[in-house]
Amino acid sequence: MQQNTNDWALITGASSPIGQQVAMHLGGLGYSLALLGFRHREAMDDLCTTLSNRNIRFATKQISLNTQASLDQVITWLDGLSIKPGVIAWLAASGVMRPVKELNMHHLGWTFQVSAFSLAIITARLAPRKLIVISSTGATRVVENYGALGAAKSALETMLRYLAVELAPNTSVFGIRAGLVETSAAHRLPDFDTLRTSVLSRTPMGRLVTPADIAKLVGLLASEDLEMLTGSILDLDGGLRLVL
Template sequence: MENKVALVTGGSRGIGRKTALRLAKAGYDLVINYARNEKAAMAVKEEIEQMGRRALTVKANIGETEKIREMFRAVDEFFGRLDVLVNNAASGVLRPAMELKENHWDWTMNINSKGMLFCSLEAAKRMEKNGGGKIVSVTSIGSIRYLDNYTLIGASKAAVESLTRYLAVELAPKNIAVNAVSGGAVDTDALKHFPNREALLEDARNRTPAGRMVEADDIVNVIMFLLSDEASMIRGQTIVVDGGRSLLI
């Protein structure tokens, strides 16, 4: 793992934070991208450095392609390489379809879909120089089934899963593996923005066949597997981690 570098977008909290810390524990140096909360990002950086790894924090709204390019230039200057990208950052407007406006579409799609694509393309340029790499994106079951107020985010996550398939084929000759992880309801800070949060949590507690809610570590476990050599023949797949909840009507 000498000098290998991983970039986690939205790496200051929730699943992104746990992924960054797990990668550091596995021996990676880290780039922590964040949009607003510098204090949280610096706290993750400190935890990573306490493990003896190097860490760089980069503030960037990945919905803007110029900010993405600036972020990758910072990675070049600080580390000079990139081996892993975890597209975790997400945002979006939670409203019924009839209440949506054009700017809601732009905001959600830019961060969740456009950001994933152009972060992946910039990452691939660096990975190719190192002989290959791994890209994993975080999506959700709202991409394939209906969730209240989730119209725009669901569509953006469906785009992420489609892009995962296309990028997996086009980047395979560069020895870059591309996959995604789709999670069920996880009680993180992001879920606090859902107007129907309590109903989602109750559903997850009572109707998940596995007998419990999905936890952030369940998602991170699969991310880490897809980043490992053992998963080298898994390409363009979206692995659902929801304890079987999406199997029920």
């Protein structure tokens, strides 16, 4: 499915393990990559080395997507490089993993700004041909200590539907609601091992979702002509949602 295109893909959360897989996959399909990360510069550096070795064109920026000013900086950065992304893959997320009763307005504000609100501002400004948003099972199901991010992911999914309507017919909008992926961020969930065992034992496909599973689906949604699927969110969970 090599695209051989001059198309740029903007990837937020590119420094995450899942974002890195998405970047390598889209790069392999022929996309040039505009990569956004925040704190983990080393992870981004490693990704850049891999992309360079594969002759994939890229540009990177480290920035926190939590203020209007920083979002404006992203647009200015892209304009300065004459990059008009045809595809946006949205993976940026940050949240405080605690029970709801331990959350304050700062925790919730930060989580929603980074994980949901920024998508609305950037996508509406850039109006790409395709928007692919990574949500999680916690948007619709209750996962212990995941209240802040779960609620922000629900907001993200709602925003996705509004964008699908408001930006049609020029933009097709898709969501991927992924199940548990064993990343360092997931390991920060209190009692991760219990969650992992429970998810594994109930998942019909008998394994956890991997970054490669997500990257493959992002690649498919980016490459294929699927405009009539706009506004849909695909459950990528090995069938876990089907089981009581």
